[in-house]
Amino acid sequence: KFRGHCLIWHNYQPEWFQNLKGEDLKNAIINHITTVLTHYKGKIDTWDIVNEALADVDATEENPFVLRDSFLLQEVPDYIDIAFKTAREIDPNLKLFYNEYYNEGGPHYNWFGQNLKKSNATFNFAKDLLDRGVPLDGVGLQYHIQSTSYPTYDQVMEVMAKYAEIGLEVQITEIDVRLDGKLTPELYELQARLYAEALKACLDSSNCTAFLIWGVSD
Template identity: 30%
Template structure:
């Protein structure tokens, strides 16, 4: 099938299963499981002593072409997640064609170095190939549900038993600005095709595809001290309570933690939110930590210190909570950050952002030391975390 299919052809393809080839049953070439490569004196070593895991988002192009990048990942990280490698736009760029090579390369590296894996992300309003939104627009609920089933079965089934946790839904709630729905859900092609039930359905399908994987809802804009953020936290908790009451197989909640230097952070309400999540019996993951430094000085040394200080203030609060299991940075060195490409995050002085633990030449920065210090000084909740890791 080609991109040029009309809507009727696409819908026939959904009904016939032709849009997604039966690749889930294939065994990927992932190689043997190696011994953990991370060192005791790095971030993962410090995290592991408290029952935590530390890691980073990984673009496969860098992983496959930069020996220096592979070295710092192997030494410092116990957990990896793909940037885009397991998203629909990469895995199924055209109807009827799948591409697992980027994801497989990341899985092979993690396996060889004894690292755990997160899967990101099954249902998101972005990273959709051009052919999917028209398909969902023209599908009835049964057809859209069948497509979602086939997609989740394909990607989750391929890596069954290899992924510690999956981001099943990503950024499901509307954020800053007008809220058009009483339930606060973001308007997306998935929501339009399947309604609010699409969230519960996605979790049930993911659990069916891999009953051993922990399943997470990953959400943005929950960290800073604004009224609309507090309202978003309340909406998240209300929906989570409903999902738990309905028996939805949700095990974790992901907080992205894209921290912004010119926005306020108040530890008290954030700590309360973490405790409320933990009280629901959910594990918590910090999934996309970085620090937008646009309000910090131009001088690199002063800026790096301010970034590290902000990261430490945030982590000191987060790591107090026994339900927090993982801390993942979105990228690992300053040459691999999305912030320089986003108009809302560019610095006014034109300098490049320095938001991550290593600088552009991959030299360690104070942020890395702040991670190690935060893990070492965190309370030891290893027993509680071990119990949560065993769910499901």
């Protein structure tokens, strides 16, 4: 089995694509998805259709989720719906995933000390897609963590269980464990434990269907 990553993302796009407006950008999105999925039909069984579409804030009572204010959203407000619906039309047998970071359950602190956790926002976003009839089969948990900021096994299990309740798969899609500070035997032991806990959570969750390591250096 092969996993495709990713069809639509706001980042690292060619200038000509970023400069498209309105209907032209919409058509480019549809054409790109159609071309790629037609080419790989029957060869790849799972794709991240949309990647990192949420802003770096978690859910509040007023805002269950906040979409990233990207050029995609500005020019084609329904680009996410279009992407998933196009993918389903081109390959009805494909598993369609939404992929996101900081969404596996624990706190995440960036270089400025800001807590960027967004597990609840990602769940609310996925549920909103389902409630509106947008095709979605699962959510990718990127799982980029560090030795000073990581989720517990129980937190990850809770996140996976929530998706199971609404009929969605989860996959750990980009796991790596960054070590902060001076490297010591204790830090390497922590790194190994965090990898083990993530894998155990996936194996212990019936709806977790893949575990992918982002790099080989660890």
